[in-house]
Amino acid sequence: MQGTGPELVEREPALATLRDLLGSLSRRRGQAVLVTGPAASGRSALLRAFAEEAAATGASVLTSAGSPAESRLPFELVHQLLPGLRLGDGALEHAPSARPAGASGADAARAVHRTVARLARTAPVVLVVDDVHHSDRESLDCLLYAVRRLERAPVMIVVSEPEQPVPGVPSVSSALLPHRSCTRLRIGPLSVDGIRTLATHRVGAVRARRLAPRLKLLTGGNPLLVHALLDDSGDDGCACGQTDGAGSGDGDDGAGGAGSGEVTGSGEAGAGTRFHDAVLTCLDRCGPGAADVARALALIGTPATAQLIGEVTRMTTESVGQAVTALSTSGVIENFRFRHPGARSAVLASVPYERHRALRLRVAELLHRRGARPAEVARHLLRCGEVGAPWACQVLESAAEAAMADDDIDHAVNCLRHAHLSAVDTVRRTTSRIKMVQAEWCRDPELSQRHLKDLIGQVRQGGVAEEALTPLVKQAVWHGAPGIAEELLDRLRLGTGAVCPSEAAERQVTHLWAASVYPSLLRTVPQTPVGRRRDSGPLLGRMDRPLRAAGALLDVLKPGGHDAAVADADQLLETVYPAGREREVFRVAVLALETLLYAGRAERAARWSERLLESSGDSQGRTWLALLSWTAAEAALRQGDLPAAAERAREALKLIPQASWGVAVGLPLSCLVAAQTGMGDFPAAAEQLAQPVPDAMFRSRYGLHYLYARGGHALATGRPDAALTDFQFCGDLMCEWGIDSPGLFPWRLGAARAWHDKGRTERARRLVNDQMTRLGTDGSRTRGAALRLLAAASPVRQRRTMLQESAEILQACGDRLEAAYTLADLSRVESELREHRRAWVLARKALQLARACGAGPLAESLLPGARPKDAVPMAVPPDAAALTPGERRVASLAADGYTNREIAQRLYITGSTVEQHLTKVYRKLSIRRRDELPTDL
Incomplete structure (x- = not known):
């Protein structure tokens, strides 16, 4: 034989x-x-x-x-x-x-x-x-x-x-x-040993030993399928290599029938035409009903049951069971799942397109009737094209909402696009389109802008449901149409339809936020918004968080005490960290961070921004990530960290293109311009200022950022008249809108610097005094900057006292750049008073802070009394030997401009310990204040 x-x-x-x-x-x-x-x-x-x-x-x-x-x-x-x-x-x-x-x-x-x-x-x-x-x-x-x-x-x-x-x-x-x-x-079927023996004839003993267990898993030991996978694998064996699990029945397929030309599948592991042909051969040999059952199983995915397959194929449960058994024993499926994802693709590719679509729609209808999750039903509807059924539109919108909650914005947009196609009337179709625009905004606002004009026309023709107006208000605000936003808000206010509590709260949030962007809308905001609770208990509901956040931001824009708004912002940030992927989390976070920034809590805003950016990871919500990057940039700028501010501002502009920012482009642009100006890179800042911006931006809060940064650039480049125009325009808008808060922008100080450069010292003094009066006893960074300007127009001995207080305030607030300017001025005062040792210490300290802020070239040009950086440092005072190591570490960081809080965080000690160490250091070194600390401890 x-x-x-x-x-x-x-x-x-x-x-x-x-x-x-x-x-x-x-x-x-x-x-x-x-x-x-x-x-x-x-x-x-x-x-x-x-x-x-x-x-x-x-x-x-x-x-x-x-x-x-x-x-x-x-x-x-x-x-x-x-x-x-x-x-x-x-x-x-x-x-x-x-x-x-x-x-x-x-x-x-x-x-x-x-x-x-x-x-x-x-x-x-x-x-x-x-x-x-x-x-x-x-x-x-x-x-x-x-x-x-x-x-x-x-x-x-x-x-x-x-x-x-x-x-x-x-x-x-x-x-x-x-x-x-x-x-x-x-x-x-073949055993693993049998498959290894068979494969040895094809690929050699070494590779056969490695592939045999996998081949058994993918084919069940069917010789025809094993041979086909080996044929398709060629020299690399990829067709029988790694796949996701034992099979695929619940992933999305790429097959659209024989007419579509698509024969791909998720994770097919290289299975090609031979394997596909072998699978179809197995279906033929399993009997006449096996192909129909396999097609239904491929379409349904998991979880599939014999009963559901019978309803799809219109076969009896007994016949389905026989076919499932035949398919299982042949190695094509196992436990209602295809062993190899390529088998599922082969089955789907064998179905003509029209038959494929009809089966898909039947599967979707059956799953919907059985109460399946909208995401599961939508997976089939997305393959059916235009359905034209009310239930399909509702399912797709629900699936989109779930996808948005999971940060799958691309899938949400796809669902809403099909919902728009499946709607059976104009109102429903427009509602789906508006929701799609809202989802697109999270990914790239420029994509949503193209729909705005047409949608507003639909609103005026009465073709938009009242529930769809709220997201449309947001688009109008972002893309620079405050008049349209006000018109839509009026429609909502005068609406007669029944409104559920969550929709009512969402309307309030949108109204408050629109007023914070366009303060001219403040007059339309109710005096006591419903839901603004300032109790010590937990936040009461999902919509309570954005409502509080929007209310806190609106409060902090107005002059007056902001303690309650800051407390709300801190509490809200605690609730959203670590950042999830839900849209509401990002919205609450950005509103709360803006509140902290305008309340003068840049240090807290910086810490929260970085933590939230880190925890948000690779979210698809690029617009929200861009806004978070801006808050980090603005916080760094207000702390005087110019390189970090510029880097974060560039990141924000890179996440979404400049054209996508709408009127909010004033946020990252102004931050980048101010940082580049502070670093002395005037041409780069001028290049940014040459970029076109929307006219509507100057009617928004974002325009104030831009005007203030542009005025600072004009002042630094020797154009006091242009600077005065920008600062005055900024002030006029803030006064007109009733948001003349120094924490927002101390425009009077900018104008005072411009008048001072023009030689109008008395006018500058009046503006500074006016600003000081509005501050009261608030020890903010604005007060520190105001004291420095006021000192410039005062006698020398009064200047020393003012500058010392200014330095204390600015270093405590963490604004190192302003502190560097103040110490430089104080150094000159000490030099005039012939206190050369103290003048030298202050000059060195100012130079050190300026370099730490990235403003080295500019600071050195302002510090003629500072020695070159390679000069021999002044000897440490003899009394410094009495300092303990702990006191020396605290004193060294304090001399470098770190605040007590920052020193405590770096050294892992309490704030009271820092204060105790500094008290002892002052006594041992015979000094009275922070700015007298030696820089070379």
């Missing part, structure tokens, strides 16, 4: 049994053999190998194979067998090869029996019938007739059929097995 090849791996025992049975024919004993096994398990290969071996022994071998296409042709199988007999013309007179119309089944069966018996007189006869379940009924009767009458003749009949019964096809096993000479052989 010939050795077995790779096609017969683990089939040798069955082949050996067939050989033994063939040998028994010499004892004039007939045999019948039924070979069963899963679809594509290698039954045909086994029968071919046995037929060749039987022919080699001298037996007369007659072969045939059943076919679904020929199963309705009477005596087709017998017609295949008889031409194989080497008989004379006379022997054919009883054969029904011509299949005369008048021939009966009994006559044909007797003729076949006589012909085979005559042939067996000279040599053993072997009849091999593959896929007998696909044979015609007449031929099957002939075979069974022969089996019952050839028990003592040297005749062996070998037939094969699937292990699982095929729906609608009679099984041969029930007729053959009761026969006493019948033997049943089962061909099972």
Whole structure:
């Protein structure tokens, strides 16, 4: 006998049994053999190998194979067998090869029996019938007739059929097995060892050992599928390499039917055309209902059930169960999941587009009726195109809302786009479009701008539902249409429709935020907004957080005490950290951070901004990330950290393009301009100022940022008249809007510097005094800057006192750049008073702070009394030897300009410990204040 090849791996025992049975024919004993096994398990290969071996022994071998296409042709199988007999013309007179119309089944069966018996007189006869379940009924009767009458003749009949019964096809096993000479052989799937042996012939022993377990998982041991994956893998083995789990049934597919040209799938691991063809072959061999069940399973994904598949395919549960069993035993699926994602793609690619769409829609409807999650139903609706059903539109909008909560903005936009197409009336269609615009804004506001004009037209024509006006107000505010925003707010205020509590709160939040952007709308805001609670209890609901945040920001813009607003902002930031991906989290965070910035709490704003940016990760909400980057930049700027401010401002402008910022472009641009001006990079700042900005920006709060930064640049470049114009315009707007708060912008100080540069010292003094009067006793950075300006127009000894107080305030507030300017001025005063040692210490300290702020070139030009940086430092005072290591560390950081809070954080000690150490340092060094600390401790 010939050795077995790779096609017969683990089939040798069955082949050996067939050989033994063939040998028994010499004892004039007939045999019948039924070979069963899963679809594509290698039954045909086994029968071919046995037929060749039987022919080699001298037996007369007659072969045939059943076919679904020929199963309705009477005596087709017998017609295949008889031409194989080497008989004379006379022997054919009883054969029904011509299949005369008048021939009966009994006559044909007797003729076949006589012909085979005559042939067996000279040599053993072997009849091999593959896929007998696909044979015609007449031929099957002939075979069974022969089996019952050839028990003592040297005749062996070998037939094969699937292990699982095929729906609608009679099984041969029930007729053959009761026969006493019948033997049943089962061909099972390949084991891991068998797959390794098979693969060794293809890829070598080393790679076969590595691939075998994976191949078993992906194919269930089906030889046809194993061969196909090995064929597709080529030299790299990627088709049978790593995939996501044992199969894929719940991921999104890329197949759109045969007409779409798409045959891709998520994580297909390189499966190609051979594997796809092998899968379709398995479906054909699993029976007529298997393909429909596989298609339904591929569309439904998980969780799929026999009942749901039956509803989709309109098959009985019993038929579905039989098909599922056949698909499972063939290795295509396991537990209602495709073992290999490429199998799912192959199944879907075999469905024509229109049939694919109809099945998708039926699956979506059934899942919707069963109460499936909107996201699961939407997965199917997105593949159906325009549906035109109200329920589909609602499902897609709900799925989009869930996607937004999960920060999957791209998917949300896709859902809303299809919802817009599926809407059955103009109002619903426009509502979906507005929601899509709102989602697009989170990703790139420029995309949402193109819809605004058309949507406003729809509003005026009455084609927009009242519930859709609120998001439209936000778009009008961002894109510079305050008049439209006010019109929409009036429509909401005068609306007559019923409003749920969450929608009412959202309208209030939007109104408060719109007024904070365009303060001219402040007159339209109710005096006591509903929901603004300042109790010590927890925040009461989901909408209470944005309502408090918007109210706090509005409060801090107005002159007066801001303690309550700051407390609200701190509490809100505690509730949103670490930052989730929900849109509300970002909105609350940005509003609270703006509150802290305008209340003069830049240090807190900086800390929170960095923490929130770090925790937000790679969120798809680029607009919100850009706004968070701006808050970090503004906080760094107000602390005097110019390089950090410039870097964060550039990040903000990179996250979304400048055209996408709308009127808010004034935020990152002004921050970048101010930082570059402070660092002495005047050309770069001028380049930013040359960028076009929306005219509507100057009607918004964001325009104040821009005017103040542009005035600072004009002042630094020797253009006091231009600076005075910008500062005065900034002040006029703030006074007109009723938000003349120094924490927002101390425009009077900017104007005072401009008048001072013009030589109008008295006018400058009046502006500073006016600013000081408005500050009261508030020890803010604005007060520190005002004292420095007031000192410039005062006698020398009064200047020293003012500058010392200014330095204390600015260093305590953490504004190092303003502190550097103040120390530089104080150094000059000490020099005028012939206190050269103190003047030198202050000059060195001012220079050190200026360099730490990134304003080295500019600061050095303002500090003529400072020595070059490579000068020999002044010796540490002898009294410094009495300092303990802890006191020395605290004193050194304090000399560098760190606040008590920052020193405590860096050294991991309490604020009271810092104060105690500094008190002892002052006493031991015989100094009275912070700015007298030596810089070289």
